[in-house]
Amino acid sequence: MKVMWDVVSFVNTVRVSDIATYLRCPRKLYFRLRGHEEGPTAEYASHLVLKELALSYPAAINRDDPAGFLAAELDRISAELPAIHPLDSALADGAVGDVRALLPGISERLASAAQRIGKETLVGMITPFQVEPVLVSRRFGITGSPAKLVMRGDIAAPSIIRTGKAPENGIWKNDRLALAAHAIMLEEMNGGKVELGLVEYAKSCEFREAAIRSNDRRVVLQVLKKIHKIIDGTMPDKPGDAPCQNCGHAGLCETKRSLASKFF
Ligand code: SF4
Structure with missing residues (x-):
């Protein structure tokens, strides 16, 4: 292919x-x-960092210490972020901090998914x-x-x-x-x-x-x-159910x- x-x-x-x-x-x-772009928000910055981290899930699944591996990957992402997604440094630091707080839960759920689906099958599925x-x-x-x-x-x-x-x-x-x-x-x-x-x-x-x-x-x-x-x-007309609250x-x-x- x-x-x-x-x-x-x-x-x-x-x-x-x-x-x-x-x-x-x-x-x-x-x-x-x-x-008229709205500009990146803290939520968007966290989304970018977590998405970047998710690219490392296939490699994390086969590690002896997935949590440690993902923490190291997050450090790498933090260092590379300015080159991949140029963001204001305060936004970037906040986003890395937000995702770091999620790491224990993510590592646990990734291990459960690997157990449920099968390590090899899951790695094959998402590689x-x-x-x-x-x-x-x-x-x-x-x-x-x-x-x-x-x-x-x-x-x-x-x-x-x-x-x-x-x-x-x-x-x-x-x-x-x-x-x-x-x-x-x-x-x-x-x-x-x-x-x-x-x-x-x-x-x-x-x-x-x-x-x-x-x-x-x-x-x-x-x-x-x-x-x-x-x-x-x-x-276009303004839709009746438009999400106008907090719209930039x-x-x-x-x-x-x-x-x-x-x-x-
Ligand atoms: S969400 Fe509301 S304020 Fe924002 S562009 Fe749509 S209609 Fe306008």
């Missing part, structure tokens, strides 16, 4: 993360696409064939980087790392859509049918494979069309609303 690399133009190309933003609030995406590959579909105008590609037979399947809470069963809807989007890109780049993807819930050490559903592929394509309209300049775009959103009511 060979992932094809290509020089692509990302102008007007939707990122997989835009789909989640669109579903949270399409207006938020409108502002972000016009350069990457490739880390953060850049995927693209020219046909649908979308790009994205799953955390990893993992091999299932001779097919490369997408694996995403999530740092929030895992659902009781299965995977969250946004995760299903992200996997479907990655599957669409992989199929265009490599050929073959990608039938499943993996979600690694890093905090709870839940590793869940999920089938790529036709309906999720359909929803991805519908949302892409709507996002392309936003790229072309259409400002609230000021802009209100200004646009006042201007619109002035003219209509």
Whole structure:
């Protein structure tokens, strides 16, 4: 299996993360696409550090002292962080501290998962064939980087790392859509049918494979069309259930609303 690399133009190309933003609030995406980024928060910085640490889980599982190994990995990540994810140093230090506090629980849950699933099976399940590959579909105008590609037979399947809470069963809807989007890109780049993807819930050490559903592929394509309209300049209506509390775009959103009511 060979992932094809290509020089692509990302102008007007939707990122997989835009789909989640669109579903949270399409207006938020409108502002972000016009350069109004909200800036990294402490929560986002912790997410980046934990995601980085989760890449070391396959190696940790086979160590005699997984907790010690992960602590050393966190030290390495802390030293390399400025080169990988340039963050304000106070944010970076806070994030490393947050993740360090999670280490005892993570080590315990990783050991339980290895016992439940079987060490060898779990290592095989989450060992990457490739880390953060850049995927693209020219046909649908979308790009994205799953955390990893993992091999299932001779097919490369997408694996995403999530740092929030895992659902009781299965995977969250946004995760299903992200996997479907990655599957669409992989199929265009490599050929073959990608039938499943993996979600690694890093905090709870839940590793869940999920089938790529036709309906999720359909929803991805519908949302892409709507996002392309936003790229072309259409400002979407404010959804009734928009998460406006603590939204970094609230000021802009209100200004646009006042201007619109002035003219209509
Ligand atoms: S203030 Fe509300 S409607 Fe406006 S962008 Fe933020 S979440 Fe969306």
